Amino acid sequence: MAELFTLPVLLGIIYSGIRLATPYLYAAIGETFAQRSGVLNLGVDGIMLMGAYTGFYIAMKTGNLFFGLLGAAAAGLLMGLLMSIVSVSLQAEQGISGIGLNLFGLGLSTLLFKVTLGGVESIRGFQPIRIPLLGQIPYLGDIFFNHNLLVYGAFLLVPLANFVLNKTTFGLKVRAVGQNPQAADTLGVNVTLIRYTTVCLGGILAGIAGASLSLALINLFQENMTSGMGFIAVALVYFGGWRPWGVMGGALLFSFVNALQLWVQVKGINIPSDIAVMMPYILTIIALTLSGRRARQPQALTKPFERGEN
Amino acid sequence: MKKIVVRIALLVALVSLLLSACAQPAAPTQPAQEEKPFRVAVVMPSTITDLAFSQSFFEALKKVQEEEGGPSKFEIAYSEGMFNVPDAAAAIRDYASQGYDLVIAHGSQYGTSLSQIAPDFPETAFAWGTSLDTFQAQGINNVYAYQAESQEGGYVLGTIAALMSKSGVLGVCGPVNAGDAKLFVDGFVAGAKNARPDIQVNVTFTGSFSDVSLMASAAETHIAAGADMLTGSSQSVVGAIGVAKDKGAYWFGTQWEQTPVGPETVVATQVFDWTIVIRDMVKSVRAGVLGGKAYTLTFKNGGLKLVYNDKVPVPDDIKAKAQETINGIMNGTIDPLSGPKQ
Numbered sequence A: 001m002a003e004l005f006t007l008p009v010l011l012g013i014i015y016s017g018i019r020l021a022t023p024y025l026y027a028a029i030g031e032t033f034a035q036r037s038g039v040l041n042l043g044v045d046g047i048m049l050m051g052a053y054t055g056f057y058i059a060m061k062t063g064n065l066f067f068g069l070l071g072a073a074a075a076g077l078l079m080g081l082l083m084s085i086v087s088v089s090l091q092a093e094q095g096i097s098g099i100g101l102n103l104f105g106l107g108l109s110t111l112l113f114k115v116t117l118g119g120v121e122s123i124r125g126f127q128p129i130r131i132p133l134l135g136q137i138p139y140l141g142d143i144f145f146n147h148n149l150l151v152y153g154a155f156l157l158v159p160l161a162n163f164v165l166n167k168t169t170f171g172l173k174v175r176a177v178g179q180n181p182q183a184a185d186t187l188g189v190n191v192t193l194i195r196y197t198t199v200c201l202g203g204i205l206a207g208i209a210g211a212s213l214s215l216a217l218i219n220l221f222q223e224n225m226t227s228g229m230g231f232i233a234v235a236l237v238y239f240g241g242w243r244p245w246g247v248m249g250g251a252l253l254f255s256f257v258n259a260l261q262l263w264v265q266v267k268g269i270n271i272p273s274d275i276a277v278m279m280p281y282i283l284t285i286i287a288l289t290l291s292g293r294r295a296r297q298p299q300a301l302t303k304p305f306e307r308g309e310n
Numbered sequence B: 001m002k003k004i005v006v007r008i009a010l011l012v013a014l015v016s017l018l019l020s021a022c023a024q025p026a027a028p029t030q031p032a033q034e035e036k037p038f039r040v041a042v043v044m045p046s047t048i049t050d051l052a053f054s055q056s057f058f059e060a061l062k063k064v065q066e067e068e069g070g071p072s073k074f075e076i077a078y079s080e081g082m083f084n085v086p087d088a089a090a091a092i093r094d095y096a097s098q099g100y101d102l103v104i105a106h107g108s109q110y111g112t113s114l115s116q117i118a119p120d121f122p123e124t125a126f127a128w129g130t131s132l133d134t135f136q137a138q139g140i141n142n143v144y145a146y147q148a149e150s151q152e153g154g155y156v157l158g159t160i161a162a163l164m165s166k167s168g169v170l171g172v173c174g175p176v177n178a179g180d181a182k183l184f185v186d187g188f189v190a191g192a193k194n195a196r197p198d199i200q201v202n203v204t205f206t207g208s209f210s211d212v213s214l215m216a217s218a219a220e221t222h223i224a225a226g227a228d229m230l231t232g233s234s235q236s237v238v239g240a241i242g243v244a245k246d247k248g249a250y251w252f253g254t255q256w257e258q259t260p261v262g263p264e265t266v267v268a269t270q271v272f273d274w275t276i277v278i279r280d281m282v283k284s285v286r287a288g289v290l291g292g293k294a295y296t297l298t299f300k301n302g303g304l305k306l307v308y309n310d311k312v313p314v315p316d317d318i319k320a321k322a323q324e325t326i327n328g329i330m331n332g333t334i335d336p337l338s339g340p341k342q
Helices: A007-036 A044-062 A065-089 A094-117 A140-144 A149-167 A169-179 A181-186 A191-217 A229-239 A244-266 A273-291 B002-021 B053-068 B085-097 B108-120 B150-164 B179-195 B212-224 B237-247 B275-286 B316-330
Strands: B038-043 B074-079 B102-106 B125-129 B143-148 B169-174 B200-205 B229-232 B250-255 B266-272 B294-297 B304-308
Touching: A007 A044, A007 A140, A007 A149, A007 A169, A007 A191, A007 A229, A007 A244, A007 B212, A044 A065, A044 A094, A044 A191, A044 A229, A065 A094, A065 A191, A149 A169, A149 A191, A149 A244, A169 A181, A169 A191, A181 A191, A191 A229, A191 B212, A229 A244, A229 A273, A244 A273, A244 B200, A244 B212, A273 B200, B038 B053, B038 B085, B038 B275, B053 B074, B053 B102, B053 B250, B053 B266, B053 B275, B074 B085, B085 B102, B085 B108, B102 B108, B102 B275, B108 B125, B108 B143, B125 B275, B143 B179, B143 B275, B150 B169, B150 B179, B150 B229, B150 B250, B150 B266, B150 B304, B150 B316, B169 B179, B169 B212, B179 B200, B179 B250, B200 B212, B212 B229, B212 B237, B229 B237, B237 B250, B275 B294, B304 B316
Parallel strands: B038 B074, B038 B102, B102 B125, B125 B143, B143 B294, B169 B200, B169 B229, B229 B250, B250 B266
Antiparallel strands: B266 B304
């Protein structure tokens, strides 16, 4: 075990953990907005795939990564809009329609991938940017301030989301709609509009989460490349008690343990690989059970809103 | 009432939008009716362009199709992306009831399902891999089995990697520690250790054949731990090859040529050539034998091939050593899971 607690290994774990946390952060922060307004979107994984595909395809065809990123956000927006129509306007059961959306995203991204690309190709994605001064700090500079743009963006998103949710009128409306849509409605808040906005915002961020994989971290597209990350992101929202900082804590914990288990295997520590691979999931479940934050759950989560009904 | 009408209208609009978005997959071209073609159906876990397990088999099928005289003589139907076993089982049953001459379940995870389906269609020939179990012990006589002796190529690639490594550390990015991947990894480790006893080989498994992201992190971790030569198996390795490319490490592939993902990163690949297996199965089925035989791909029977990437130079003495190793495996003086026999 001692070989795990050396400086290079610890630095390696933190560096990989930060990178691994990036897609989860975008997706889970977006999902936090949707859930705070009362909509559970289980289609995050499918949206991520659409974002990953669209971003990759556009970046490859135009040679411009930023166009790719915009395309991913647009694809996420469309998927979010679809989810809003189904779950807000049509008032479909949110859990079921989310799973449907996920399968739709999985199927459509695979189909488009096969029709337009045919096989796996890679591109040169966003490169690490060393932040001046901070990046020169020994050790810390390497692990915290030498990442690509999308990694920085994910971590800047956390305080921003926290500010929007807690300090702005829009955030207040979102929280009101998620707690008691009837009361919010009588006070003149447009419940439908707020929910459309949050679900679409969640879609945009899930699209960017996908692009963070295909344009910054892995730099290629393959069918089902998220392999269930979107569902982990939904779990992280619960884990984080519907608060951006909590979500970040959960994403980092999950990612650090995932990075740790790879090092456990690399260092040949005598644990079966199957157990090592399970570590992040087991830990997440334990933390989820112990956290006992159900009280923070938005009261109207998964409940469709119909004016005049109670 | 108005609300309901609006909702239905929205729903109709939505469904029609979705339907128009989903293009119909191209139907397999129907061959001319005058002569009855040989009809093969295959069910695969990943796609036919996965640069790995599924592609290796599909390319072999296409090659045999060409030899047989094209789609009018040799019809291929396939279902790809069947990572979900119950779906795959339904597809296998479907193909069998449509009267295909040979139905292939290309994935060891499909074995249990196949052993339940095959007895229901005694007139149909089935095949599955990678495995050597034809279910004859269970009284089933219409199933072929096939397996690649991946450890052979693994051993040779391990030898090359160990001799080329400057850091003395190799990284193996495994998917699931079972079946074909396990054979390959075990062979690679044995080859490396025999070529260079002081070599350090670090092995990781992600627990998934499809988790590209975790595979990329595994490769990153190996490189951070000092590895300069990496290998791995399954369709998820594309993530790892990308990392190797970015960080200037080299990659050794298996199953199918992975050079397109890293034109200057992939040193050499063990390529599976399933044509010998398919040819023999087709011949046997035509002769009325529907199963009961297990095939293997080896260097000796030409089913395994070592393919170098011209863009990455390998020193001649190492190439010579690799060829010597292949010869040793072919004539039985080297056991690819342990080393030279005394």
